[in-house]
């Protein structure tokens with residue numbers, strides 16, 4: 450892996466993700482404007498902001514689901530440069546959880562979890578299954594291992610999606626509104642799983658409007674609007690006294706809806 | 708001349724049926740492989756590949772199968788390739804089927820939710836395992852009714868091979884009819900054989916379609 454040499458800083462406090470002056474356009478639409486962000490190892494970040502502000506775009510750039518026009522993105526010492534080599538290296542260290550779960554419907558829960566380790570890491574079926582069972586236990590869904598996604602509730606599917614990403618043993622997990630598509634009674638089981646993950650020291654970047662979760666686990670809250678990072682703060686000070694007027698009105702709306 | 712329609716005549720029709728089935732099978736297998744290539748090219752990131760296969764599909768969907776048979780059968784002769792009639796016909800049907808199956812499967816690949824592609828990429832799956840393990844199993848399943856429908860068209864379409872002198876089922880029927888002067892009887896038998904071949908397939912296609920619709924409605 451090319452990452453090890455570059456990332457071999459023994460202190461371990463080199464950032465896991467660095468975004469420098471990142472700009473992204475969709476056609477003529479300027480979706481990310483001079484974004485600068487650095488995520489330390491073990492850090493938990495909550496990304497919030499109004500709909501269309503570029504939160505999804507930002508985290509999707511980290512694993513190259515979107516390409517950027519200018520700027521630099523470095524993940525675990527690997528500079529993302531559109532080369533297959535760098536994209537592979539980054540994706541194998543970055544797990545992602547989507548709003549709509551995106552489980553593979555034609556595979557069982559267990560097959561969903563073993564596919565990538567077998568095909569990407571080249572581990573044996575037996576080893577992949579052992580790992581998958583361990584993570585399915587951890588998200589408390591092991592008893593459903595042989596079911597198909599359609600047989601599970603939304604909350605269960607999302608926990609499977611988390612386990613599937615963890616099976617690649619990533620260094621960082623990206624969450625894109627993981628509870629937004631869930632019925633209210635299922636939000637908690639997914640958030641609890643994420644809190645557990647945070648407790649175990651996982652580096653996490655979470656796009657979410659769950660302010661309770663942000664208060665509980667975030668080291669930093671980042672507020673975006675119109676493709677820009679407008680404010681970064683510890684959760685307590687952000688929620689108590691947001692500095693930017695847009696953040697204030699955004700928080701007002703969020704609280705009014707809850 | 709003037710024989711009656713008996714076992715010998717029936718045997719002659721069965722000979723023709725063999726060719727019909729063989730031709731349809733070759734076209735379907737060849738078209739399956741070619742069509743997969745076309746569908747992958749049509750959905751690839753390479754603009755050149757998309758253009759070339761797009762043109763190929765346009766030509767084969769925009770002209771009659773009969774004309775394709777003529778052009779390929781005599782065209783191969785013109786460029787000095789003297790192939791047995793059945794090989795030339797098989798090539799023509801394979802090219803025809805590749806275009807149609809390619810277009811059917813392109814549609815079903817593109818109909819899958821984008822999230823399926825993204826989840827596979829986010830997990831680090833490369834193009835080959837991404838398509839083979841994640842995308843194609845789902846896409847081919849959606850496309851199964853249309854694929855079976857095309858196979859039925861293909862079986863009936865093999866009758867056009869008669870035009871270049873190929874004795875498949877329909878042509879065999881014509882010959883027997885000319886010998887026995889019993890066109891109504893002979894073509895009833897020929898029709899019944901086509902029906903026995905195609906109807907179960909159509910029925911299966913409809914079953915699969917309603918099963919998929921039920922699964923989607925869940």
Ligand SMILES: Nc1ncnc2c1ncn2[C@@H]1O[C@H](COP(=O)(O)OP(=O)(O)O)[C@@H](O)[C@H]1O
Nearest residue numbers: 475478480498499500501502503504505506507
């Ligand atoms: N594939 C795309 N093509 C064109 N515009 C897009 C695309 N994806 C997102 N956008 C636009 O970019 C902006 C930011 O989108 P997104 O990152 O999804 O916002 P958020 O996740 O904060 O709601 C929105 O205005 C959206 O319409």
Ligand SMILES: [Mg+2]
Nearest residue numbers: 504505506626
């Ligand atoms: Mg979003």
